[in-house]
Amino acid sequence: MDKRYIDLHIHTTASDGLLPPERAVELASDLNLSAIAIADHDTVDGYESAKEKAEELRIELIPAVELSITYKGYDFHLLGYLIDFQDSGFKKKIENFRMERLLRGEKMVEKLNELGVDLRIDTVKTIAKGASVGRPHLADALLKEEYVKSYNEAFARYLGYHAPAYVPKKYLTPEEGIELIHNVKGLAILAHPGTSHRDELLLDFLEMGIDGIEAYHSQYDRFQVNHYINWAKKFGLVYTGGSDCHGRGEMILIGKVKVPYLCLEMLRKAKKKMFGG
Numbered sequence: 001m002d003k004r005y006i007d008l009h010i011h012t013t014a015s016d017g018l019l020p021p022e023r024a025v026e027l028a029s030d031l032n033l034s035a036i037a038i039a040d041h042d043t044v045d046g047y048e049s050a051k052e053k054a055e056e057l058r059i060e061l062i063p064a065v066e067l068s069i070t071y072k073g074y075d076f077h078l079l080g081y082l083i084d085f086q087d088s089g090f091k092k093k094i095e096n097f098r099m100e101r102l103l104r105g106e107k108m109v110e111k112l113n114e115l116g117v118d119l120r121i122d123t124v125k126t127i128a129k130g131a132s133v134g135r136p137h138l139a140d141a142l143l144k145e146e147y148v149k150s151y152n153e154a155f156a157r158y159l160g161y162h163a164p165a166y167v168p169k170k171y172l173t174p175e176e177g178i179e180l181i182h183n184v185k186g187l188a189i190l191a192h193p194g195t196s197h198r199d200e201l202l203l204d205f206l207e208m209g210i211d212g213i214e215a216y217h218s219q220y221d222r223f224q225v226n227h228y229i230n231w232a233k234k235f236g237l238v239y240t241g242g243s244d245c246h247g248r249g250e251m252i253l254i255g256k257v258k259v260p261y262l263c264l265e266m267l268r269k270a271k272k273k274m275f276g277g
């Protein structure tokens with residue numbers, strides 16, 4: 001039996017994670033993982049920063065990205081794996097998403113100001129340090145300025161989906177997201193369906209052309225893992241998995257879910273079948 005394990009969903013300081021990309025590689029290497037993917041929101045900068053360290057420590061680093069899509073009024077995440085991360089058209093597109101994220105951050109700060117919270121966008125920018133801006137950065141800023149007592153309170157009171165300072169991201173359809181990934185010869189995988197609780201829409205995603213789903217995730221129980229593996233198998237799709245580690249709190253989640261190396265092999269096989277070579 002293949003005893004190799006991987007983690008295909010790690011966030012770094014290039015987006016809303018707290019671990020520098022090189023550090024994520026070191027931790028994965030300490031845990032004897034065979035391969036990892038840095039799947040940051042709307043950026044591949046983490047992959048580029050971690051490449052050298054991964055070569056040094058002989059751990060496979062898979063080029064990946066996590067995009068945000070909207071379907072029937074709900075937000076979903078779409079992972080792109082084995083993408084040609086150097087493609088200039090792709091880079092420009094995701095750079096645009098990052099710019100939209102900053103504008104959205106500004107809008108959320110405006111809403112906070114209207115609510116009497118005197119937060120400045122510069123505080124958020126300082127915390128994000130040039131990374132792809134997300135609500136976690138706003139939560140950190142609110143905590144730093146002592147408008148909330150905890151990271152979770154920031155979401156509960158202000159930033160969560162139904163909270164008063166929430167602003168949705170710019171609309172990207174599933175088809176557009178899938179096309180973007182396919183255009184750079186990547187596999188489009190629906191991220192953590194088990195946290196979206198919209199299984200009734202899975203068949204729609206299948207029809208729209210996803211290549212697989214994330215069947216292992218740190219927030220799933222084993223019943224969910226089996227459920228999503230079986231679902232993927234039923235339709236001949238790839239299934240993948242990862243911790244979705246953001247490096248927040250006391251727990252570093254890297255490697256906490258046992259994802260078999262087989263998942264990476266499935267991705268490679270699917271890529272070969274779709275794009276050749």
Ligand code: AMP
Nearest residue numbers: 016041133134135136152155156160246
């Ligand atoms: P964004 O992409 O800017 O909408 O931010 C999404 C990120 O915010 C997720 O990846 C989570 O890390 C975090 N997040 C979203 N909702 C919550 C919540 N209710 N409590 C804590 N973190 C959250």
Ligand code: FE
Nearest residue numbers: 011016041246
């Ligand atoms: Fe995130």
Ligand code: FE
Nearest residue numbers: 066077191192
């Ligand atoms: Fe996600």
Ligand code: ZN
Nearest residue numbers: 009011066244
């Ligand atoms: Zn994620």
